[in-house]
Amino acid sequence: MAATDDRLEPVVSMRAISKSFGHVQALRNVDLDLYRGEVVALVGDNGAGKSTLVKVLAGVHAPDAGTITFRGRIVSIPSPAASRELGIATVFQDLALCDNLDVVANLFLGHELGRGSLDEETMEQRSWELLRRLSARIPSVRMPVATLSGGQRQTVAIARSLIGDPTVVILDEPTAALGVAQTAEVLNLIELLRDQGHCVVLISHNMADVQAVADRVIVLRLGRVNGRFRAPELSYEDIIASITGVLNLEEGTPEDDPRERLPDGPARPLRSPGGSTPAGDAEGGAR
């Protein structure tokens, strides 16, 4: 924790997280660090605990034990609202969009701008900016979401999560419902988010997607971390072996040492161009 660069400091670090539902222990002693500007993929068999882990971060479940540190501060995340306030945005599989409303209304749902009467223009302008930033191909922000394709809807849901300019964006199976072209769209979007300095947590079943975008892969098995892989040395076979439990890489894998990440770190801009992310500025200022 002695690092001075915020790239080397985890934004979120989860330590010894355990969670059980009745007699089922969904998570056992899970450690996880998340850094800015990276894509972390969580993979694992059905019931390995991926969703539970993410829900702990999203404030849906409270962990039974363990600590969550957010930017060096121990925090508790009792509710989804608290999670959002910290700067953790979650896009669940069902997207939770209101189909009858247009894109702008959906993006700002619950966070409308304007005092008294809504400031449609500013919202629309921000929507365009946001969508442009995500290179989204949406013909009009004034179309009801119902008329959009699956990929576009996914984009809107992801864009919505970015409204509060979160540090961590969690995507639960974002490509599960999409065709090939749309999947590519969403994967591009994920890389874009990373390049703009967000930390993206990706839950996916699709190893091709994971290999395409992930910087790190965390394998969960029966509620434990069963393997950690870094981008250059991602081996498909190893990941599979780790998912099925043949390989147990957890013991002996050094906890992600930021210094090891550094060599390939500068290759990517860790802040959005112009350093305009307020969160990043706040953190920089604090140091």
Place this chain on the structure above:
Amino acid sequence: MSRERRGTARDLPDPSAGYTLRDMVSGFGGRLRDGELGSLPVVVGLVVIAVLFQALNPRFLAPGNLVNLTLQAAPLGVIALGVVVVLLVAQIDLSVGSVSGLASAVVGVAAMRLQWPLLVGIAAAIAAGAAIGAFYGFLLTRFGVPSFLITLAGLLGFLGVQLVLLGPSGSINIPFSNPLVQFANTWFLPPWAAYVIAGVAAMGVLGAGLARRRRRLRAQLPAEHPSVSIVKAVLLLGVLCLAVWYLSLDRGTAVMPVLFLLLVVAISYLLRRTRWGRSVFAVGGNPDAARRAGLPVTRTLVTAFMICSAFAALGGVLQAARLGSATTLTGSADTNLNAIAAAIIGGTSLFGGRGGAWSAVLGVLVISAISSGLTLLNLDSSVRYMVTGAVLLLAVIVDSLSRRSRASRGRA
């Protein structure tokens, strides 16, 4: 009036092409091809109705009949406006008739028996309505009883209260000298005032359009060409002036329909331009998403029911004023169905989240035109019932089918 609706921000056509008159027309055509018919069928239906009845009885489109029609439509329109709000949150209120009847009785009792000041009586009636709505909202949100059942019980219960208030005679006459009755029957705008109002409305549309254009340009968004606003305003002015002129051939423009239109504008503003309105649409469209987005779902539902019942009460007051009496028949029989039918015919979906305040205007015009036409043809209430019922069923079937086709095209 229906033209203005197209200009609201929600329905703007593709901005990438810039907003010109041509885009507006072509965008409209595109929506038609997509099956998003909007209010077109209703407008066409209205024209068909007008032509049909005019052919059967030339008095139908006579100024005198149209003045009557505006007077007749206003109270029902106010009730339908409330129903629109409740439908938007994907609920229903089957008791608007009873509540309007109750309110008319309250006003009658307060003004005539208790000799309260008139405004206090009206306020009491509307407050009673709002309280009833709050009660419905409470039962719905706290206990999860389906709204159609609660309001079905309310339909019966408040009918009873109405009868109790009216007492054994079953009616309270409000003398013609009473300002309330005069308001509903003899208050007409002087022609100059009517033209001024038409002018103000057109200027309002123009001003709003230009202001929006200015704001959009400032926000570096594509904006309509000023010509669009100007054409819209001119068209509106033309239509309104024509209407005022035509009505002035008889008694002129009555105050009550103007009041109704003002309420529609107000509700339309609340629905389109405020957080509350946004949450109404969100709750009606996807309550789960609304809840997760942190919107006050319970509060939205309760306020929607309160508005509905309060408007039903106001509608009842106007009805009593128009008839000059509060009787057991006020708000009975078909008021309920007419109001619900008007809202759905006007294009508000029974399944929530789609529609708007202006649908109450369109719907109530259709319903009132039919009933007025049938009356002119000396067909009695029975046929009117059947036609209204059939029109309601038709509207709901169209609504159901379009929902299913939207669903099958992934636009649920």
Place this chain on the structure above:
Amino acid sequence: MANAPILEMRGITKRFPGVVALSDVSMTVTRGEIHAICGENGAGKSTLMKVLSGVYPYGTYEGEIIYEGEEVRFSDTKQSESAGIAIIHQELALIPQLSITENLFLGNEISRFGTIDWVASQKRARELLDLVGLHEDPDALIRTLGVGKQQLVEIAKALHKDVKLLILDEPTAALNEAESQHLLDLLTGFKASGMTAILISHKLNEVQRVADSITIIRDGKTVETLDVTAGGVDEDRIIRGMVGRSLESRFPQRTPRIGETFFEVRNWTVQHPVDPDRLVCKDESFYVRRGEIVGFAGLMGAGRTELAMSVFGRSYGTYLGGEIIKDGRPIQITNVHEAIENGMGYVSEDRKTLGLNLLDTVKRATVSARLEKISRAGVVDELKEYQIAEEYRQALRIKANSVDEGVSKLSGGNQQKVVLAKWMFTDPELLILDEPTRGIDVGAKYEIYNIINQLAAQGKGIVLISSELPELLGMSDRIYTIFEGQITNVLPAEQADPESLMVSMTSTRRTRQAA
């Protein structure tokens, strides 16, 4: 360990209306030992402890409890507490808004002249916390502590009451490993100072580590008491006692007798019900032979259920193309009714929303998919209904008081058996089982496996969709893998292993091609 027993329970029988929860349970706990009680869920462990601690007062059970050499008859927990028996339940009985000190002495306040002596309380609290190794400010509020620490407070609370026999019900269920370790160390420490403890736990490794003896309860009866100190007791040994058989055979043995192909699906293509851009099944083909169990492996959302439901009378999505061939000739199945008539059955993964009408009774649910079989001219023969339901209840060992019991009152495993009974009653030739053992007890799982095997032995074709690879590997003869709506591979079970399946479950590449 030649000490006299501190506790002896003899012939304890506890009945609930219609159920015997404990029948003739006996156990002996030696002074100064850690005595573990093991058993599956519902075996009666907690009931036994409730009898002991007076939650079920004397007179509501049969048998006798001998504690410290004399028979005791507790009529409430207060009495058992004053006798030195403390029970720490899974649900902690702490008040989150109060401080540690306040909780420790709740109901046993240290008072002088009628007022609470806070100084003495604080002092005693510190002693107690030291004893359990909890280094927290005694004024800290309970809700600020983690579950593990709350557990320790609970134990400290028991220690304050001068406890001789400490009963811990699943103390480590909610703890992480470090906390569990600490707790177990604490227990061993207490043992050294002469306290006796009864430990109820599912975690067999812990039990094995700290317990001196283990009593195993199964179906409300004591099976055996193992002496751990004598050696030779390992987890397998305990499990064998708990489930009544060895675990090598988690999947019952069966010799497949596979007949000819009788059911085949070709080029099956289905569109998502609301999103026309999406295909949930893309040109898929598979076949099933008589007497064969065919596994379908895929991660959640891969399209397993969608495939199964769309084949089963087009009950999911929009059918675009493909044909079903049964016994060599193509058949048209457009609704569920026709599917059932053509000898298909589908046990849904979602038994509560798709499998059962929870308002039904066992008997009504059992016959609900093929009422025609027991009715004449549209009239249901209730006598037959009863007999058939009773038959299935006994054959599948459905634990219900009678077939008139509501299915909503049954446990998950028994509900699943009712669903199975319902589909067995339709006498299908092809039975599709979608996650048949999800959320079900081990014992019940084994029974369901047995049923599946019996069905296969009768020559029925079984399609088994499961998320658990060991289950698929243990049960199936052949396994298809599905990824994103496509069948990516098919392997005979003996050639399949978790890795090869996982590869095909997460990508379209095929590791090995097999027939």
Place this chain on the structure above:
Amino acid sequence: MSKFSDGMRTLTGGRGLSQYSMIIALVAIILVFEIWTGGYTLDPTNVINMVQQYSYILILAIGMVMLIIAGHIDLSVGSVAAFVGIVVAQSMAVWHLPAGLAMLLGLVVGALVGAWQGFWVAYVRVPAFIVTLAGQLIFRGANQVVGNSTAVPTPDSYNWIGNGFLPDFGPDFGYSNPTLILGLVVIAALIWKEVHDRRKRVRMGASPQPVWVSVVRLVLLCGITIFATFLFATGRVGTSFPIVGIIAGVLILVYSFVTSSTVFGRHIYAVGGNASAAVLSGVKSRGVNFLLMMNMSILAAVAGMVFVGNAQASGPFDGTGWELDAIAAVFVGGAAIFGGVGTVAGSIIGAFVMAFLANGLSLLGLDASWVSIIRGLVLLAAVAFDVYNKTQGRPSIIGLLLGGFRRKKPNITEEAIQAQPQGLEKPSGDQVDKVPLS
């Protein structure tokens, strides 16, 4: 009434409270009005009147409960009844159809109306309440069109179905002989059924209920029957058991049997209890919905015809508010607002509650306004009682008012799997299971 026992032996288990409470409510209402009206409520003349006047509630409640079990509702029954009534009356007045043929025509018209509404509900999937709301208006209008908004009298040859009695015969004992015989038949049937049921249970190998239960039940039921028999047998000279009562009784028997013992009956409960599970079990839910809507309108036709017969004329305002009587009767009778639960027997008791209520209130001379308020409150109370019963933890009323009670659809999550109903064994996690795996 022999299906009384069916009402007690609840179909669903666990809902016994509401099943018994409505019987208690019925008895309480009868007693209260008996006292208030100074003993007139149970006077033979009044009881006969009541049966003739309010039998429509019984008939409508039968169809309504089936619809509500399946998760629908019909708000048009009053208008449909009135429409059929006027068609029947006019057919006799204008075309001079014989009474029998007119009745047949009425049934056919009812079926057609039902098919019309059923089509929209079952095949276009428009919500039933809105289809029938439109129907309420349409058929009210149709009634007035056919009858020119006036009352049309009906001939005596027809009226006997509304106000006729079993013909008297045999020696005069001061009682009405056919009523006595009917009473005896009912008692014999009750005894036979009880014996038969016991025997059936024995054959099923199930433990029969203790003998005293059977005896007590028989004594109670026979007591009621004897009491009723004497009421009907001691009315004014020339009266005996009304024809209407026979019609209602036959319908009750038939539909109790249909709902409890036929494939179609099972399908109704399946569709209402869990529509998707029903479809996956091979139930053709659309067909069931269609038939139910049609059946409701046919029963409404019967109710309308009976009512016209009693009133001796069909008027333009017949049947207003009937739907509320029927719906209230069904909910008082223990049906659930979300479908899947309810019995014909229960609804009949609910219908008696509504009938005695209406009759009692009118005997007391309470005016229509209060009757309306009270009926609304009864409906609300019945619905509220059902919702209250449904809350899982059964919190107190106060807790319900203050606490955060939310209805949730069952969604299968990890927690939900864990929180399955507590039966003989708790559903396990796979704790044990996973030990050998890892």
